[in-house]
Amino acid sequence: MTDSLLPGGLGRRGFLAALGVGTVATVAACTSNEAPSSGSGANVAAAGGDNATPGAPVTIGFSAPAADHGWIAAIANNAKAQAEQYPDVTFAPVNPTNDVAQQIAAVETLINQKVDALVILPNDGSQLTSLGRRAMDADIPVINLDRIFDSPLAYRTWIGGDNYGMGVSAGTYIGERLRAANVTNPVIGEVAGIDNLPLTQERSKGFSDALASYGYAVGPRQAADFTAQGGQRVTANLLQAAPKLDALWNHDDDQGIGVLAAINQAGRNEFFMVGGAGSANAMRDIQADNTVLKATVTYSPTMASSAIALARLVAQNRGMSDLVEKEVPTSITLASATITKENVADYLPLGFES
Structure with missing residues (x-):
């Protein structure tokens, strides 16, 4: 989306900053084609990193509300399609439901099966926070999709819209x-x-x-x-x-x-x-x-595709190759175009x- 000017010449990004909206993470790109000089103290991401390279086999559990809405249906479809892109991922979805108790019971089965990671779009973030905590306490990283849990202790990474x-x-x-x-x-x-x-x-x-x-x-x-x-x-x-x-x-x-x-x-x-x-x-x-x-x-419901990609990297103890940091960020907010x-x-x- 173009950064159209608001009154007074203030761009949208400046407008957001002026209102106190914090960015989760800012990644500075190097605009020069020259490598940093030795001893510069600069930290740079490895060029040409490829997260698509197969890693350790992992099973990713997935839970979302019932697909009675076009956006929710796209969430489920995108998650499945993304998982199918990776030969090292076994996709383990549970039956979608709009009943909070049924969603909790379904995810508990995935926790008991000791899946390697969980992607959860909760019906209600508050009511499923304790479930996220349970998974995290069992050393199963949770990618919290869209509707956020009440506590950051309930998820490894949150990804959602703005x-x-x-x-x-x-x-x-x-x-x-x-x-x-x-x-x-x-x-x-x-x-x-x-x-x-x-x-x-x-x-x-x-x-x-x-x-x-x-x-x-x-x-x-x-x-x-x-x-x-x-x-x-x-x-x-x-x-x-x-x-x-x-x-x-x-x-x-x-x-x-x-x-x-x-x-x-x-x-x-x-x-x-x-x-x-x-x-x-x-x-x-x-x-x-x-x-x-x-x-x-x-x-965009493409956030579900990204959630699966992130769950795979976290479960395989890998980071995002284009970032300097060795770990996947804890929070990612998509832009609204x-x-x-x-x-x-x-x-x-x-x-x-x-």
Whole structure:
């Protein structure tokens, strides 16, 4: 995503830093083709390192919620496909479930089987924290995927999306577009996900903060439930309450199917919309440019592929060859890119089907 300028010439990275958003790790790249001189004290990563080289055989257990949502389905598919890339990995998934007790029981079987590593996307991070601790205490490294456990003692590495960054990306796109059109006092709607989830709260906070940097504020807001049905229901209510909109952000592209349906049923097209997560169907709509949907901000399920890759390296006591450090980092946050008609072709191959 381009580092588009916010008001005052402040780039998105600077904006995040100014708000106190810490980066997990910064890797400085050497821009010179010359090797560091001897005695310089410089630490550099070995050039040409290859983590794909087979290592010790390992079994990686995997657990995630039921695939009743396009994004979750892509998580499971990506994890399986990544594991199949490695001849030294045995992939051991348990049955997906939306029941916390059933997920705990299923992962306990993997712990008892003494798998070499676990990748867990918990239904509820808080409720499964003790399970992560149990695995770690049994010397089974846990890669905590997306929904984070309450304690860092419950996982070896966390990898997930940037929920606050999603909101910033959506708010920045909307703010730039409205400012370029010289719109004053815009009415900006928001269709959120599940309001009691921290991820929804973080997305809304990032959105509000980014809009505030333009002097704008969030207008009518409704929370849905990350389903197409919920998106359609709450959007119908929002549109009835707001006879005029200038822009709308929907947090989730699966939910967005219903959001767009409600917009079409209401015959509304005086505003533009931004989606969330990066589904393939949303990208195709953006590419066709025949709906109010003009952009989406990513929360990519490719994180599951990376989680399997990290679990393999951790289980094999290997690091990431392009990094100087000998160990895999403890936390990795994916960036949230803004997909528009101009760059959608680059991202479409990574989209998931809603």
